[in-house]
Amino acid sequence: MRLITKITIFFGIIVVILMTSVFLFTQYFFQKELEAQVENSLRVTYESFKLTLANIIREQQSKSSTQTKRDIISLATKDRLEAILHYYLMLAANDYNLDLIEVADPGGRLLADNHRSYETMGVRIPILKSAAASGRSYLTRRGERIYLITTTPVVFDQQRAGYLNVGTQLDQDLVNDFSSVLHVRLLFFADSRYLIGNIAPLDLPPPARDRLGRHPGRTVFLPGSKLRTTQADYIFAGLRTDGSFDGAVALVKDRSEVRAALLRMNLSLWLIVGFGLVFGFIGANQLARNIKKSIFGMEPYEIAALLDQRTTILQSTFEGIIALDQRGTITLVNQEAERLLAPTSDIVGRPVQNYFRELDTQELFSSGQSIYNKYQVIGETVLVYNIIPIQRKNAILGAVITMRDLTEFQKVAEELMEVKNYTQALRAQSHEFMNKMQSVSGLIQLGKYETALTLLHEATESHQDLISFLAKAFAASAVSGILLGKFNRAKELNIQFGIKRSSYIPKHIVLPDHELVCIVGNLVENAFEALQESAQARKEVTIKIHPSARFLRIIVCDNGPGIPAAIRRRIFERGFTTKKGLNKGNGLSLVRQSVENLKGTIGLRCCGATVFMVKIPLKDGGQPV
Numbered sequence: 001m002r003l004i005t006k007i008t009i010f011f012g013i014i015v016v017i018l019m020t021s022v023f024l025f026t027q028y029f030f031q032k033e034l035e036a037q038v039e040n041s042l043r044v045t046y047e048s049f050k051l052t053l054a055n056i057i058r059e060q061q062s063k064s065s066t067q068t069k070r071d072i073i074s075l076a077t078k079d080r081l082e083a084i085l086h087y088y089l090m091l092a093a094n095d096y097n098l099d100l101i102e103v104a105d106p107g108g109r110l111l112a113d114n115h116r117s118y119e120t121m122g123v124r125i126p127i128l129k130s131a132a133a134s135g136r137s138y139l140t141r142r143g144e145r146i147y148l149i150t151t152t153p154v155v156f157d158q159q160r161a162g163y164l165n166v167g168t169q170l171d172q173d174l175v176n177d178f179s180s181v182l183h184v185r186l187l188f189f190a191d192s193r194y195l196i197g198n199i200a201p202l203d204l205p206p207p208a209r210d211r212l213g214r215h216p217g218r219t220v221f222l223p224g225s226k227l228r229t230t231q232a233d234y235i236f237a238g239l240r241t242d243g244s245f246d247g248a249v250a251l252v253k254d255r256s257e258v259r260a261a262l263l264r265m266n267l268s269l270w271l272i273v274g275f276g277l278v279f280g281f282i283g284a285n286q287l288a289r290n291i292k293k294s295i296f297g298m299e300p301y302e303i304a305a306l307l308d309q310r311t312t313i314l315q316s317t318f319e320g321i322i323a324l325d326q327r328g329t330i331t332l333v334n335q336e337a338e339r340l341l342a343p344t345s346d347i348v349g350r351p352v353q354n355y356f357r358e359l360d361t362q363e364l365f366s367s368g369q370s371i372y373n374k375y376q377v378i379g380e381t382v383l384v385y386n387i388i389p390i391q392r393k394n395a396i397l398g399a400v401i402t403m404r405d406l407t408e409f410q411k412v413a414e415e416l417m418e419v420k421n422y423t424q425a426l427r428a429q430s431h432e433f434m435n436k437m438q439s440v441s442g443l444i445q446l447g448k449y450e451t452a453l454t455l456l457h458e459a460t461e462s463h464q465d466l467i468s469f470l471a472k473a474f475a476a477s478a479v480s481g482i483l484l485g486k487f488n489r490a491k492e493l494n495i496q497f498g499i500k501r502s503s504y505i506p507k508h509i510v511l512p513d514h515e516l517v518c519i520v521g522n523l524v525e526n527a528f529e530a531l532q533e534s535a536q537a538r539k540e541v542t543i544k545i546h547p548s549a550r551f552l553r554i555i556v557c558d559n560g561p562g563i564p565a566a567i568r569r570r571i572f573e574r575g576f577t578t579k580k581g582l583n584k585g586n587g588l589s590l591v592r593q594s595v596e597n598l599k600g601t602i603g604l605r606c607c608g609a610t611v612f613m614v615k616i617p618l619k620d621g622g623q624p625v
Helices: 003-068 071-079 082-096 129-134 172-182 206-214 256-294 300-316 335-341 361-367 406-445 449-473 479-492 513-532 587-597
Strands: 100-104 110-113 137-142 145-156 159-169 185-190 193-197 219-222 232-239 247-254 320-324 330-333 371-378 381-392 395-405 496-499 540-548 551-558 601-606 610-617
Touching (some): 003 082, 003 172, 003 232, 003 256, 071 159, 100 145, 129 145, 172 193, 185 232, 206 247, 330 335, 406 449, 449 496, 479 496, 587 601, 587 610
Antiparallel strands (some): 100 110, 100 159, 219 232, 320 330, 320 395, 381 395
């Protein structure tokens, strides 16, 4: 699967999940907000319901008070005149349009009501005496009917003769009256069972029953979503009864407005989600294309393969490579750079100024100019480095430093110089030999055979003697070649170059030729250069190489002007020189490095002559330590 497709699908899934979450959460909170508004509305309506109920109660209390003040009610109640009470109560019910008016004795035995008298029945009714004292109303049951009654004490001669109950029947007409005033539907419950109402029957839900049982004076709001209905929302409240049953009322608000608001909101959300998904997929596809464009149109596996290839190339190169970010912090190094800078510490993450102190990264990044062939000394190593800023779309992203060990190059250069000197010496020797051969040829042509023979012997004996000595003394070493080359060069420079005949390197001593050539060649060349600058008539350089105990000693002596005491401590520093010209100040530094590589020591003595003494320790088998 292509990268663009993967990214599009990935971000598309994220957009779908995000938009779905937004839809669900918005719908949930919007519905909660609507339910909160409905709850507030129902609570206000419930307060109106209590006010309407209070009006009915006040009317009943007024009628009850009027009746209890009549002497006939109090006298008939005292004397238990049930028939008279029944007749009078019937007239009062008709006059005042009462559903129920009844009289009971102090013990709660019913004497008469507007329907009949109870002389011999002995019917007892529950009397809520606390309500009679406070003037509050309550629900009571009379057969199959439920009444909202008000109880008033009947007093005769300042003594309580009984109770007068005035009630309004809780029937469909009363429920409809409430609904028309309050603009809601109502449900009444007795013992949690549906009693009467003007909406689909519903028993008191357990959550409302439990909460009303714990807090009788409070209201309980239950949205239709919790009752598994989408038709209405409910607020439940307890009603006071005579204690023979539990009463409750529910105010019901139609959810049609809520459903319409939710429908409008859902349509808006679906439109937003639809546009969000469309633009999300378009944006995801565009983002995927931009990402692929930023990685040059490559697929991940191609990037991985290219990274492996470049990592291999980076680590296999013989040049040190360092990558910097925009702050000048090292972000990448290869193995050669680690070896050159700090082989025992972690370089990545450190400022580049820790290693290249003269480098000004701010100036580098502000100018964007590359820097070439700069020198930096780190420890005993001289580095030559280049810095190339990384630019993209006129922005500097960082820089790359490439570096080389100048010491190694200079070693090779010194060895090549020695080979060149050796070649020049051979050329000079060939030239001198040619001159002598021409002399010999001329003497032969003149017939002076004895003189020609003598000259020939003199030319070959001295040179053959030196070659024979060097071949025997240094049979297993390349030192013989450099000494022969220096001998011939000394003749050209008019310097007397002497090789002590006690010099030799035994065959069992095996030392690196390039280190010995570097030490001998640079010490002798340094002596030649010192004598070249001197105006003295006799110029001599002497060398002696020989084993002593467990050391190989190399002694080079010249009769030049010597080395001033003020600079003797600095002559082995790289780049330090008192000579004029380019590429000076490296010879003695290379000598010291080669000596240290062989775990040896080098000393200097100036007392009429300049003497360099090198001691290289050896193992028992002749190997270097």
